[in-house]
Amino acid sequence: MALSLIEKGDAYYCDCRREDVEERNKASQRTKQGYDGYCRERNLEKSPTTVLRYKVPAEGATTVHDLVRGEVVVANENIDDFVLLKANDAPLFVLANVVDDIDMKISHVLRAEEHLPNTPKAVLLFNSFGEVAPYFAHVPVLVNEKRQKLSKRRDRVAVEDFKDKGFLPEAMINYLALLGWSPKDNREFMTLDEMTREFAIEDVGHSPSFFDEKKMEHFNGVYIRALSDDDFVELLIPFLEKADWWQGSAENRAKLLDLASITKERVSLLGQAPDLLMPIFAPKVTVEEALFEKEVAPHAELLSQVATLCENLAEFDAASIEATLRDLSTTSEIPLRKLQSPIRIATTGAKAGLPLFELWQHAGRTVIIERLTSSAKNAEK
C-alpha cells in the first residue's frame, strides 16, 4: 500500500543518516531541526540502506478536525518529510495506524493530547490514500503534582495498586470520569449508566487535570457507605485474610455483619478496615510503651474497677456496658469522654477507633477483662 505512494509522487527513498542531516542543518544555519528534504528529488532506488519517506507538500496547510479542540491547522512547511518504512521494510507508527484505521473503517479516533502534533501527518496520509480522515478527539492528559504527564515509570498509577488499597471500581470510574468532564448540572455522583448516557466528547475540557488521590478517596468513602452490610462484608474479607489474626469462621462473619455499619462510616478505603477490627478479632493487642505510660498507667485503679464491673454484668452487651460506664461516670464525676480514654487504649492499643461498647461486646467479656486486668498489673510495676 505504501508503495502506491511512490507512483503518485507522494513518497521517495532516502539514504540519509541522522548524523548527515544534523550536519547539514548545522552548516546551513537552519532554524528547524528535522529532516531537510535532501533526497526529495534524487529518485533513489530501494536498497537495504534506504527508508521510504513521505513527501510533504511544500505549500499549503493541513487541518485536523478535532472534536475537542476544533480545527488545528499546521503549515505544511512545518511538517518534516517523515519516514514511512524502515530500511528493513517495517512500517512506522503513523503509517501502520493509518492503514489499520482505513482497514477497519474507523470513524473516530480518541486518544491523548500527546498525539496531536503527529496527526497532521496522519491526515496527509489519509488524503494520499484517497480516504477521508476520521474524526479525531484529543483528550487532555492526566498530570502529577509537578504538572507532568502521568507516566507508568515515574508515577504509581497501576490500577492493581488502587485495588489493593481498597478502592472500589465504581468509585474510581466515577472520579476519573470527572477529570476533564462534568455533566450539565455539575453533579458529582453518577452511575456508569448515567455517565455513558450524558457524556459527550465535545464537552471535555482542554487542559490537563491533576489526578487527586485524596479526592478519589473521598468518593470511595461515599461508595463504601452506600454499600449494603452484606456487600461490605463480602468485599472486606479479602483484606482481612491478609492479617494473620483473622479466622474466617461463620461466627466471625456474623460478628462482621453486626459491625458493618459502624465500620463502613469510618473508612474511605477497604484497606483501612482491618486496623479498626483488629482489637476485636486478634487474640492480643499491643500498647505502645510511651502511650501506655502517659495515658493508661496513671489510671490503674480505674482499670481494675471497670474489670470488676464487667465481671458483674448480667449481659455483656453494648447497652449494658454503656449503662454501667455511664453510672461510673456519674458517681466518679469523671466525664465519659475522659473515662473511656484509658480503658480504650488498654483494650485496643489505640486512642481512637470503633465505638467502645460495641467493640467490647464483640471482642467478648473474657478478652476485655483480661486486657483490663493485665494492664492494671503492668501499671503497678
Add this chain to the structure above:
RNA sequence: GGCCCCAUCGUCUAGCGGUCUAGGACAUCACCCUCUCACGGUGAAGACACGGGUUCGAACCCCGUUGGGGCUGCCA
C-alpha cells in the same frame, strides 16, 4: 531551538457578553452533634495569570506577554 496544545480558589470544576459582590466538590480551619474517631450539619478562608484591544458592557471574543505541558526517532 522549531512546531502544537493549554491557562477560573491549593486541587477537580460551573460559567459559553449583562443574572458574577464568580457557584459546587475535595483538602484546610472553626463551631455543632457525640463514649474516642468518623459520619452528618453549619460557617470561614480561598480563584478569573498579566497587558492591550473589541463592546454601552468582558471570566467569557481578538492580539500580545508570561507561565505550564506536549511533540520534535529507521519508538509506539
